[in-house]
Amino acid sequence: MSSLHKIGVFVCWCGSNIAATVDVAAVAEAMRAEPNVVYATDYQYMCSEGGQSRIREAIKEYGLTGVVICSCSPRMHEATFRKAAQSAGLNPYMVEIANIREHCSWIHKDRMDATAKAIVLARTALAKLNLNQPLTAGESNVVKRALVIGGGIAGIQSALDIAEAGYEVDIVEKTPTIGGRMAQLDKTFPTLDCAACILTPKMVDAAQNEKITLYTYSEMESVSGFVGNFTAKIRKKARHVNEDLCTGCGLCQEKCPSRKAKNEFNMGLNTRTAIYIPFAQAIPNVPVIDTEQCIHFKTGKCGLCQMNCSAKAIDFEQQDEIIERQYGAIVVATGFRPISLERFDEFGYSQNPDVVTSLEFERIMNAAGPTKGQLVRPSDGKHPHCIVFVQCVGSRDTSGCGKPYCSKICCMYTAKHAMLVREKYPDVEVHVFYIDVRTPGKNFDEFYRRAVEQYDVDYIKGMVGKVSSHGDKLQVQGSDLIADKQIIIDADMVVLAAAIEPDPEVRKIATMLTASIDTNNFLTEAHPKLRPVESPTAGVFLSGVCQGPKDIPETVAQASAAAAKVIGLLAKDKLKRNPCVAHSDEMLCNGCSACEKVCPYGAISYMDKEFRVPGPKRTEIRRIAVVNEAVCQGCGACTVTCPSGAMDLKGFSTKQIMAEVDAICR
C-alpha cells in the first residue's frame, strides 16, 4: 500500500432510497477520518451529471489517486462512475463501489444499524482501493455472425433484423420447421388477422434471406467462449431425408403405413404418419422420419417411403451431424408451452375429451386444423351448443399447483375465441369464467368490450370448482362472485386457458450460456427496466417469452430490440476486454495443472521455461501455467484452486480480498 494515495469518498443519497435509512452525512464524516482519505462528501444523486461533475472536479482539485463511491450495486452504475473518473484523468480501475443500497438501506430498517453498516462497507471498499493497481483493458475481435436459438416468431424476427443490417445469422430450431407457436394459431388479437397470413411470409423471408442459415431439427450441443467470440456446437439431428434432394412432394407421407403417432402440431387431437411434414407451410418443406414410429426403424421391414421417393431423398443411414461455428452474439428465443394440467383434475381434462386447452381449441378453430375449422366436440364430432371458457387455469396460482404469475395472453385470446365462436355460430351460448379481465394494450379493452357488448358473451366473475360429465353434457360448477351464488352450467365443451411456462429446454440452454434464470425458468434480464433484452451474461440477448409472458406484438418488439443490441455489438471491430483477469506468478507455480482443470473457458495452458538456479547446474527447465488474457473471464476459479498461491486475479487479488475481510472485522 502506498501512503501516497489520496482518496475521495462520495456518498450517494439515491434520493430517499439510501438517505431515508442511512445517515449519509455521518458516513461521509466517518470516512473523512480514515487514513488516505483527503475528501469526503455526500450528494443527492451521484449518478446524475451534477454528481459526476463533483467527482471529476474533486479528482482534479485534490489530485485524487482513487475514488470510493458509496451508492447502489456496482452492476447498476460502476461503468458510469468509472467513465466519469476516466474523463478526469484517473485510471477507471481506481474506482471502487461500496454497495450501501441493495446491501444496506433496502434491507435494513434501523437507521443506526444501517448507518454503522454503511460505514463498514465504505471502509471495506477503501481497504481494497488502497491495494488497487491501475489496469488497462486489452481488446478482442468480434466475430461478425449471430446465433439465434429458437425459430418461432421471436427468433425469426431477430434473425431478419440482424440479417437486414448485413450480418450473417444462424437460426437453430429443435423441431422440424420454423414457425413456433404462432404457426399453430388461428387468428390473432385484437385485429383478428389470420396468424398464418402474417407469419408464413416471414418464414419464407427467413428461408430465402441469403444471410440467414436455418438449422431445423437441430439442438444446441455446447457453447463456449465469451462476448464477440462464442463457439457453438449444433447437433443437426438426422432427418433421414436428404434436404438437398427432397422436393417436398409429400408422396412419402401418403404412402407411410404407420399412422398412429400423435400429431404434435395439432396438440395430439389427431394422428400423423411416421414420416411427416408438420404442416403444409412448414419451412423447410422437407419431411422427417420419426424413428420411434417408423416401421423400418422398428422392424427393418417396410421402406415404402424409400421405394416411392422418385428423388431418392430417403436415407435411412443418415447420421446426426455436429456443426461447430463461431459467433459474436447469441439471441435466446426458446419460447413457451402450456403447462401440464395433471394437477388440475377438478376440470376433468384428463378424463373428458371435450375439456380442451385453449391451444387445442385454437387448432379446432383453425381451417387447417384437425376438424378443418369446424367447431365440433372431440368426443363425438357433434356441434356444441354451449361452451364454457375458464381463465387463469394455473395462472396467478398461489396453491403451488400452478404458476404464481399472470400468463398475460389468456384474457385476450379467450375473448378472441369467445367472439369467433359467436360470430361463426350465433346459436352457441358462450360463458367465460374469470378472476380479473386484464386487457392493457392498444385496442385491447375495446376488443374485450366488443365480445361482451356486441357478441353477448356471458362473462362471469368467479372460478370453476368442478367439471363433471353428466350423460353427454359437462356439468360445470362455478361461483358467480357478483351475484354471490353458486351456479351450474350444462356445457358441451369446456376450454381451459392453461398457464404458459418457458420451454423446459431453456434450462439446458441457460446453463450452456451461463445465463441466469429465475424460479419460474424465465431468463433474467441484465436490468428489469433499463436493459430488458440483455442477459447479465455479455453477448447473450433475450427475445420473446423465454424472458417473460408476452403476446405477439410485444414479442416482435422485443425481438427487434434484441436484434438492435446484437447489431450494435457486431458493428464493433474490437471489444474492450475485462482487464481483471488471472495471472500466474511463475516463481511460485509448480505446474500441477489444477488451475487448468477448473478453468471453464480453457484459458490456461502450460509452457516449459528455463529458470536460473543456484549451484553448478545454473539453470533448470520448469513447467509453468500461462493465462491467455483474451480468453480469461476473470471468474477466479483458478485462484482458489491453486495450491501454491501462484494464481491471482488482477483487481481482485487475494491480498485485496483479505484486506476487505480485515476491514469488515476491524
Next chain:
Amino acid sequence: MKFSYYPGCTLKTKAKDLDAYGRRAAEALGITLEELPEWQCCGAVYPMAKDEIATKLSSVRALVSARDLGNDLVTLCSACHHVIKRVNGDMQNDENIRTKANNYLQLETPYAGETKVIHYLEMLRDVVGFDELKKKVVNPLKGRKIGAYYGCMLLRPSKEMQFDNPENPTIIEDFIKAIGATPVLYPFRNECCGGYVTLSKKELAQKKADVILESAMEQGAEELITACPLCMYNLDANSTAHKLPVHYFTELLAEALGVK
C-alpha cells in the same frame, strides 16, 4: 406386522361395524392392531385456531403414546385420521404449537411429530399392497358394482394429508378391484356430504347427499363404500330421495377375506 391403532369414539358407539370388521380383516391379513392404551377423543374437528393448543393435546397424547411404543399409528375413522395427521403436521412444522404443547405436556422426551400416521386404506395400499390383498381374498365380490365415496377428510388439504389426488383419487377404486368387485367411477365421489352442517341446516346436507347418490346411481353404482361415520350418516340416514346401500369399506373387506 404390528401397528398402534387409534379407533376413536364413534367406532366405539355408532360405528362399531367399521371397527370390528377392520380388526377382523387386519387379523386375517396377518396384521396386529394394538389399540392405544387410554386414548382420548381426537377432538373430532381439526382446530384451526393458531393461538391455543388445548384442543390439540389429546391428539398429541395419542401420537406420543405410539412413539413411545415404537409403532406407526393406524387410524380408521376419516375424521380422526384428519385431525391426528394434521396435528402431527403442526408438531413437525409449527414451532409455536410444538413448543407450547411440549411445555404443557412436560414429556420425558419432547415430541416433534416423529410418529408416522397412516390410514387403514394407506396400510392396505402401502404395507399390504393391493396385489397381495387380492391374493388373500377368498370370497371375491364378483359382479358387485361399487362406488367409492371419499368425502373430504381423507383428501383435503391435500398438501397435508398426502393421501391421494384430491380431485381424481383412485385408492378406494383400487381397493374395490382388489376385493374382486367392479369400481364405478362417478364425478361426485369427492364432494362434501354435508358434514356437520346436518346439525344446523339439515336440508342443505340432505341436498348434498342426494346429489352424490344421484351421481353414483347415474353411473351405475349399486352400493357405496366409505371410511367415515359422518359420511355414512349423511348418505345413509340423512338422504331423502335416492336410497343406495352404503357400507363401511371394512365390512366388504372382511366379507372378501371370509371373516365377516
